[in-house]
Amino acid sequence: MGTLSPELAKWVVDAAYILVAFLFISGLKKMSSPVSARGGIVWAGIGMIIATLVTFLAPASEHTLPTYLATNFGLVIIAIILGGTLAWWSGRRVAMTDMPQMIALYNGMGGGAAAAIAAVELYAGKSHSLVFTTLAVIGALIGAISFSGSGIAFGKLQGLIKKSFRFRGQQVFNLLLLASVVVIGIALVSGFNATPTAVTLFFVVALILGITMTVPIGGADMPVVISLYNALTGLAVAFEGLVLQNPAMIIAGTVVGSAGTLLTQLMAKAMNRSLANVLFAGFGESSGAASGPVTGTQKPIEASDAGVMMAFGQKVIIVPGYGLAVAQAQHKVWELAQLLQSRGVTVKFAIHPVAGRMPGHMNVLLAEAGVPYDLIADLEEINAEFETADVALIIGANDVVNPVARTDKSSPIYGMPILNADKANNVIVIKRGQGQGFSGIENGLFYLDNTRMLYGDAQGAVNQLIQAVKSVG
Amino acid sequence: MIDGFIAIYIFMLAAFTGYEVISRVPVILHTPLMSGSNFVHGIVLVGAMYALFHANSTLEQVIGFIGVVLAAGNAVGGYVVTERMLEMFKSSGQKKRAGGHH
Numbered sequence: 001m002g003t004l005s006p007e008l009a010k011w012v013v014d015a016a017y018i019l020v021a022f023l024f025i026s027g028l029k030k031m032s033s034p035v036s037a038r039g040g041i042v043w044a045g046i047g048m049i050i051a052t053l054v055t056f057l058a059p060a061s062e063h064t065l066p067t068y069l070a071t072n073f074g075l076v077i078i079a080i081i082l083g084g085t086l087a088w089w090s091g092r093r094v095a096m097t098d099m100p101q102m103i104a105l106y107n108g109m110g111g112g113a114a115a116a117i118a119a120v121e122l123y124a125g126k127s128h129s130l131v132f133t134t135l136a137v138i139g140a141l142i143g144a145i146s147f148s149g150s151g152i153a154f155g156k157l158q159g160l161i162k163k164s165f166r167f168r169g170q171q172v173f174n175l176l177l178l179a180s181v182v183v184i185g186i187a188l189v190s191g192f193n194a195t196p197t198a199v200t201l202f203f204v205v206a207l208i209l210g211i212t213m214t215v216p217i218g219g220a221d222m223p224v225v226i227s228l229y230n231a232l233t234g235l236a237v238a239f240e241g242l243v244l245q246n247p248a249m250i251i252a253g254t255v256v257g258s259a260g261t262l263l264t265q266l267m268a269k270a271m272n273r274s275l276a277n278v279l280f281a282g283f284g285e286s287s288g289a290a291s292g293p294v295t296g297t298q299k300p301i302e303a304s305d306a307g308v309m310m311a312f313g314q315k316v317i318i319v320p321g322y323g324l325a326v327a328q329a330q331h332k333v334w335e336l337a338q339l340l341q342s343r344g345v346t347v348k349f350a351i352h353p354v355a356g357r358m359p360g361h362m363n364v365l366l367a368e369a370g371v372p373y374d375l376i377a378d379l380e381e382i383n384a385e386f387e388t389a390d391v392a393l394i395i396g397a398n399d400v401v402n403p404v405a406r407t408d409k410s411s412p413i414y415g416m417p418i419l420n421a422d423k424a425n426n427v428i429v430i431k432r433g434q435g436q437g438f439s440g441i442e443n444g445l446f447y448l449d450n451t452r453m454l455y456g457d458a459q460g461a462v463n464q465l466i467q468a469v470k471s472v473g
Numbered sequence: 474m475i476d477g478f479i480a481i482y483i484f485m486l487a488a489f490t491g492y493e494v495i496s497r498v499p500v501i502l503h504t505p506l507m508s509g510s511n512f513v514h515g516i517v518l519v520g521a522m523y524a525l526f527h528a529n530s531t532l533e534q535v536i537g538f539i540g541v542v543l544a545a546g547n548a549v550g551g552y553v554v555t556e557r558m559l560e561m562f563k564s565s566g567q568k569k570r571a572g573g574h575h
Contacts, residue, residue, distance in 0.1 A: 024513050025490060031509045031559070032498040038559045041509055045552050048515060052548075055519040059526050066527045072534065076525050079538050080518075083545030091553030102554055103508050106515075110547035113517045116540025120524040120533050230511050237517045238487075242480055244520050250480065251487045252516040258491035259510050263503065353500050360504035367561035378500045 010061035016054035017248040023047030024252050028259065034373050051248055052080070083109075096368045097325045100358045101157035104226045107233055108150025114143030114236035115203065121243060122188065122199045130189065132243050137185045139239030141206050146229045146236060148210030153226050156219055165215045171280060174212050181205040213279070220399075221278045223358040224267045228275070231260025263359075270353035272405075272416035301452035303461065306428050307468020313390030315346040317382065319421055320362050321355050323396015323432065327458035330369035333395060336466050337371070343469070349375055350382040350392075350419050352400035383420045392424035394445075396431070396458045404444045413441060427451040430461045505562075508555040515548025 024047050030040030056076075059069055066072065087106065094102045118140030121128070128136065155161040167173075184202045188194050217225055234256030241249025268275045310316050318337065324330060337347040349371065355362045363376055377385075386392060394401055401421040405413045421427055422445050429446060431453060445451055454461050498506055521544040525537030 028494050031506050034562050037502060037562060041555045041559055044513055048548055051516060051519050055522045058523060067529055072526050072528055075538050076522050076541055079541035080545045083542035084549040087546040087550030088553055091550045099554060103511050106547050106550035107511045109543040110514050110517050113521045113540045113544035116536050117520045117524045119536045120528060124533055227507055230507055234514045237514045240520050244523055246520055249516055249520050250483050252513050254484050254487035255491035256510045256514045258488040259495040262492055262495050263507060358504045360501055363501040364504050364558050373501060373562055376501060
């Protein structure tokens with residue numbers, strides 16, 4: 001570093017950040033098509049490596065070097081190795097079914113890092129203009145909420161937190177927390193009370209708010225919440241980037257903030273819920289006895305009969321849901337599909353936008369099993385085809401095929417676009433038992449005349465179907 | 474480096490960019506894309522590094538250190554899981570060419 005003039009170092013850093021911004025944006029663009037997606041993450045990864053390496057030069061661009069630079073240099077390297085190794089190890093070994101909570105976890109870490117940047121700035125009492133201090137404080141608030149909120153989302157999806165804690169006046173309580181954190185924030189910004197104690201109090205309340213905001217939200221709504229926190233982290237990063245005058249952070253953070261907001265809206269729309277509804281209504285888990293006018297009985301079927309029905313069909317559409325993920329049945333399902341294909345049966349997979357725990361979650365699982373993506377259709381593509389299908393095979397999906405959403409105005413899912421599985425000539429539903437689904441809503445599909453229930457967990461039931469189709473010969 | 478209105482211009486243009494880039498994404502890529510954008514905000518690492526470089530007290534060093542650990546976790550973890558997911562997306566044609574794996 002000794003030979004590098006501050007001007008040259010600054011030029012190198014600035015020029016590198018332009019390249020980084022280019023690599024990030026083109027990377028995300030490539031990720032929006034299945035053909036180029038793999039290359040997209042590699043581009044963005046190269047951008048990240050360049051950004052990290054060149055940032056080691058950043059202190060050399062200042063005319064007065066930071067006081068404890070040597071020590072801090074060592075600390076930075078140790079911290080990167082520590083955090084990077086832990087994340088690499090956990091990211092390598094996590095099962096595909098557990099992807100949503102891992103994304104929540106890594107996202108929370110990003111939010112926490114943004115909050116930490118603000119904390120260093122605030123504790124150091126560095127003098128910024130009013131605007132930049134405000135940005136630092138807002139970024140700190142958002143980052144801290146994203147950090148603790150994502151932690152709760154992780155805990156819920158991982159099964160560490162089983163209950164949704166709700167009490168009377170919870171929203172008023174949250175509102176009071178928000179009000180108090182805003183008041184402390186204003187005190188910090190205005191310089192009225194910018195003491196370390198006030199800074200600590202600010203972060204403690206912000207972290208608690210993230211927790212109390214997230215605990216009442218049910219598991220079914222978690223995809224929307226994770227997506228929202230992802231967008232929020234992006235925004236927090238952008239704000240801290242403005243404070244640090246770092247264009248790479250501003251651009252990358254803002255792009256993620258706006259893309260994430262759009263993605264969150266798409267998801268909420270696919271579930272026929274408004275974002276406010278997801279955050280404040282506390283539905284998503286047994287909202288109560290919303291039993292509509294569902295009549296009739298569930299009619300069971302033996303695996304052998306179901307196997308024959310599919311083996312002699314022309315077209316089978318498979319509708320996977322979260323039950324498939326829980327049972328890790330994606331490989332078995334693909335085996336069944338290939339078996340049917342070899343008999344000349346047309347097999348397609350129909351994926352609802354919110355099947356599983358995240359949009360596209362099912363696609364990832366099927367891809368893991370080796371299902372080519374051109375066999376996988378989404379709601380708009382496939383819905384007209386159900387009428388021509390001999391069998392619709394529902395594996396661990398529930399609300400996304402519930403025809404009640406079309407007819408029953410009193411149902412919480414009324415108006416949600418669903419897969420028209422009930423239009424198929426025969427419907428076979430693989431389900432663990434007679435209970436209600438994740439949302440606690442009775443499913444009209446299970447009681448239709450053309451529906452047969454195959455009870456059992458997805459893995460076992462599909463295995464039986466495979467044997468049944470094989471024995472047809 | 475950048476100040477005032479220039480920063481706001483960057484902010485605004487980047488916001489439109491993010492919106493446009495994602496608006497044509499098929500549903501099948503939503504999870505990988507969320508994961509990919511999660512990786513991209515791992516750029517917070519450079520900010521955390523900056524904060525730790527300039528830490529002037531033990532408290533700042535501790536917070537800065539935690540910040541860099543978390544940010545590195547965000548970046549590396551985000552990359553690993555996104556890459557693992559995208560690796561699996563192949564069309565029937567690509568599978569046949571690859572000798573069809575099961």
